[in-house]
Amino acid sequence: MLLIIVSILSFLPCVMCKHNKCFTTNHLLRIPHEFYQPGDFIIGGLASHIFGSFAKEDFREILITHQVRTFFIMPKNYQHILALVFAVKEINENPTILPNITLGFHIYDSYTNKRMTYRAILDLISTHPRYVPNYRCRIEKNLMAVIGGLDFGTSLYIATILGVYKIPQLSYGSFAPQNTDQSRHTPFYRMVPSDDHQYTGIVELLVHFSWTWVGLFAANNESGEKCMQTLQPLLSRKHICLAFLERTPQTSYEHNNIHLLYLQVNQVIVKSKAGVVISCGNSASILALQTMLAQWERENVAGTPMRKVWILTAQLDFIGTTYPTRWDMQVFQGSISFTVHSDEVQRFRAFLQFLNPFEENGDDFLKQFWTLVFHCLFPNSNMEEKPSGTCTGEEKLEELPSSDFEMSMTGHSYSVYNAVYAMAHALHNTLLHRSKQRAAMEGEMQELPKLQAWQLHPFLRSVSFNNSAGEKVSFGENRELETGFDITNLVTFPNNSYVRIKVGRIDLEAPPGKQFSIHEDQMVWHKSFLQVPPRSVCCPSCPPGSRKKKKEGEKFCCYDCAPCPQGRIASQKDMNDCIGCSENHFPNKDQTQCIPKTISFLTFGEPLGMCISFLSLLFFLLTLLVLVIFAKHQDTPLVRANNRDLTYTLLMSLLLCFLCPFIFLSQPERVSCLLRQMAFGVVFTVTVSCVLAKTVTVVLAFVATKPGSRMRKWVGKTLASAIVLTCTIIQAGICTVWLGTSPPFPHFDKYYVTGEIILECNEGSAALFYCVLGYMGFLAIVSFVVAFLARKLPDSFNEAKFITFSMLLFCSVWISFVPVYLSTKGKHMVAVEIFSILASSAGLMGSIFAPKCYIIMLRPDLNIREQLMRN
Structure with missing residues (x-):
């Protein structure tokens, strides 16, 4: 026989029956109940609170008469028992598993009480009414395994006795204890995965919805303690904070305590800014939470919505209650539950629909369940408080609210179902092995010893099969199923029923990084939320920027x-x-x-570049026009009197000066950077040296006309050419040194202007650059001084006044250029240099050649030798 120990939180308010004998509430309701079905092998089961009651006083004796006030009814976990019965029925009807063998079972209620648990276990392993271990005086129970319990504490109590006999124990709801060593040495098989994966999944869920400010409600027991100690470091690593951490008593239902629980909920949960509350504990902890919320609903006169998302662990389950009346499930609308993974089991719903409390099947629990959920009375019932109506057997389980009973197999019931099949397959493999041994011993006068329960262990550890839902069932290294968890979303209805919608999964067989999955589009949230998904943060999000x-x-x-x-x-x-x-x-x-960033440099296409190009081209054409005029009138006295060759050289250099800006307007490259300053320096040096030569020639011409002057031999083209050539060679030497030591090069300035990369020509050696400018300035100053000294010479014969003015303008432009050039950057710096080139060149051309062109073109009567000689 296989014994299943099922910890079920179900309570009977007014009657408890055993073998058709009923006791009123004047008797203690903790009398052990038994559901028995015979068979060749027995499955033992110990069910905690299949039916029972939490009373005002905690009884410490097994049998005692006392007046009991019942607070809660909890029949829902009865489905765990039905899942076992259904699995045994399927196995007995299946010819491929355990042929010619019938499985039976014993089910006991432990009431989550140590004494009752030990008493039930002793009853399973003995046959004498006095529960004497190892004493059998009637037909032996072929007890092969025990399934239970729902809580780890109950499972551990069972294991202390079964471990002595090495009877296999399959725990269908016991998660790993807090102590890892204790978990490793527990002698039972778990039909559920380690809850460490569940806590990791809770954190992943919070991260998915960006919930960083959450509350934690934990039961005041070992399960709640483990939840707190495991979750807190996981939350911290993911930068999630606990808005509050509260411990709730597991079972405390006196009026004063209930009021304190309400104050705890109102002061902590409702007033907290945390929109998400994690609740964890054991199978009974949901009662404390339901009690607090029910009390809050009654005292919430203002109708303030709670607006909380409840995240419930797999150890918790919603249980039907009647204290003091049925409470509203709407507060849990949209809550998220982690449940042991389950799948749809065929024919289970049909099995539930055919249940009939009037059939004699040995199930003492069914009538009590029927009485509780349908509020009816069976004939000949001995009850002090008569429920309204008589039970007919025509009542439909599918009409019950989900809080009382669910037609779909829950996660814990699914674990019970798999546990029965795991034991059956292990027993089947054991019998096959023995039959092979018997065949090998054929012909010998030796019989195999009787099959013992401890012989199932090696076959149970290696069991592997596919259940009726098509899922593989096998134990991992730590004797626990690696099935994972389902993430369900609770949708409630006004009649207190609800539907669990699977919206996600923690699949332990998936590749790393893909074990957690959630389908946000399938979720239903509470109608009071102002936005969905709801937010749960301490502070509003900091926007980008x-x-x-x-x-x-x-x-x-x-x-x-x-x-x-x-x-x-x-x-x-x-x-x-x-x-x-x-x-x-x-x-x-x-x-x-x-x-x-955009690359910025002065180009022809932009307005400034177009304006500079236009002015350069205009001045170039004007200079070319002057050159043409002078070439056409080269034999006139005015042109010949001003050193015609020197004039042509000056005009040609001015033409090149007006073309220099086009080099500055091209994209800075290695060649263009080298040509910019070198061409500008040499061309302008030629221009200024020509002006200097003209000035010196004018002065020497007047000095040489005096009687006895020795300067007569210096007057002529040779001196002018020597001045121009010497000055130019010196400037060319400076530029050569510049090119040879530290030449200009293209440079990207990425920091001076926000949003732009300035492409410019780095001067290389700033000292040599200013040497070039300084040398030109020196020539200009010399020209200015000489011209200033010759300004009083006769106007008609010399151009000293015009040269003085042009050099004054030239020096003013370039003296102003230096500070402006140093204070600008990028294209503006280039524009300043171009402007200085154009302004100084235009000043020279206008000051020196404009008066001559006026005489040549408009006053030809003044362009005669007699007129010049007379003046």
Whole structure:
């Protein structure tokens, strides 16, 4: 026989029956109940609170007469028993498993009480009414295994006795204890996975919905303690804070205690900003939570919605209660439950529909269950408080609210179902092995010893099969199923029924990183939420472009939002720190993303470049026109009197000066950077040296006309050419040294202007660059001084006044150029240099050649030798 120990939190308010004998509430309701079915082998089961009651006083004796006030009815876990009965029925009807062998079972109620648990176990392993171990005086029970219990404590009590006899124990709801060593040495098989995976799944769920401010309600027992100690470090690693951590008593239902529980809920849960509350404990902990919420509903006169998402662990389950009347399930609308993985088992619903309390099948629990859930009375019932109506057997289980009974097989019932099949397959394999041994011993006068329960262990550890739902069942290394957990969403209805919708899974067989899955689009949330999915954070999210700033004295989930510093961004919400952009990018206006910088340099296409190009071309054409005029009138006295060759050289250099800006307007490259300053320096040196030569020639011409002057021999083209050539060679030497030591090169300036990469020509050696400018300035100053000294010479014959003015303009432009050039960057710096080139060149051309062109073109009567000589 196989014994199943099933810890079921179900209570009977007014009657408990055994073998058709009923006791009123004047008797203690903890009399052991038995559900017996005979068979060749027996499955033993110990069910905690299949039916029972929590009373006002805690009785410490097994049999005692006392007035009991019943508070709760909890018949729902009766489905665990029916799952075992259904599995045994299927196995007995299946010719491929245990042929010619009938399985039977004994089921006892332990009432989650140590004494009752031990008494039931002794009853299973003995046959004498006095429960004498190892004493059998009637037909032996072929007890092969025990299934139970729902809580780890109950399972451990069972194991202390069964371990002595080495009887296999399959625990269908016992999660690993807090002590890992204790878990490793527990002598039973778990039909559920380790709840460490469940806690990891809870954290993954919080991370998925970005819930960082949550509350934790834990039962005041070993299960609640483990939940707290396991969850807290996991939450901390994922940057999730606990808004509150409360311990709730497991069973405390006196009026004063209930009021204190209400105050605890109202002061802690309702007033907390946490929108998510995790509740964990054992199978009975849901009662404390239901009691608190029911009391809160009654005293919530203002009708304030709670607006909380409840996350419940697999150890908890909703149980029908009647204290003091049925309470509203709507507060749990949209809650999320982690349940032991289950699948649809064929024919189980039909099996439930054919249950009839009037059939004699040895099930003493069925009539009590029927009385509780349908509030009816069977004939000949001895009850002080008569329920309304008579039980007919026509009542339908599917009409019951889900809080009382569920037609779909729950996770724990699914574990019971698999446990029965695991034991049956192990027994089947054991018998096959023995038959092979018997065949090998054929012909010998030796019989195999009687099959003992301890012989199932090696076959049970290696059992592997597919159940009727098509899922593989086998034990892992730690003698526990690696089935995982289902994530269910609770949808409630006004009649206090509900539907569990599977919205996710923790699949332990999936690859790493894909074990957690959630289908957010299938979830139903409470109607009071202002947004879905609801938020649960201590502070509003910091928008992109800002960072979290810790509040002093607060948890790290509570913070202020501070804008990102200049040059840094925050591309996501709730960033701990802002990040900088790469060299080629810069923050946008909102500091939410980095955008590529644009490469900036002065080009022909932009308005400034077009304007410069137009002026350069205009002055170039005007200079070319002057050159043409002078070439056409080269034999006139005015042109010949001003050193015609020197004039042509000056005009040609001015033409090149007006073409220089086009080199500056091209993209900075190695060649263009080399040509810019070198061409500008040499060409302008030729221009200034020509002006200097003209000035010196004018002065020497007047000095040489004096009688006895020795300067006569210096007057002529040779001196002018020597001045121009010497000055140019010196400037060319400076440029050569510049090119040979530290030449200009293209340079990307990524930091001076936000949003731009300035492509410019780095001068290489700033000292040599200013040497070139300084040398030109020196020549200009010399020309200015000489021209200033010759300004009083006759106007009609010399051009000293015009040269003086042109050099004054030239020096003013380039003296102003230096500070402006140093204070600008990028294309504006280039534009300043181009403007200085154009302004100084235009000043020279206008000051020196405009008066001559006026005389040549408009006053030819003044362009005669007599007129010049007379003046």
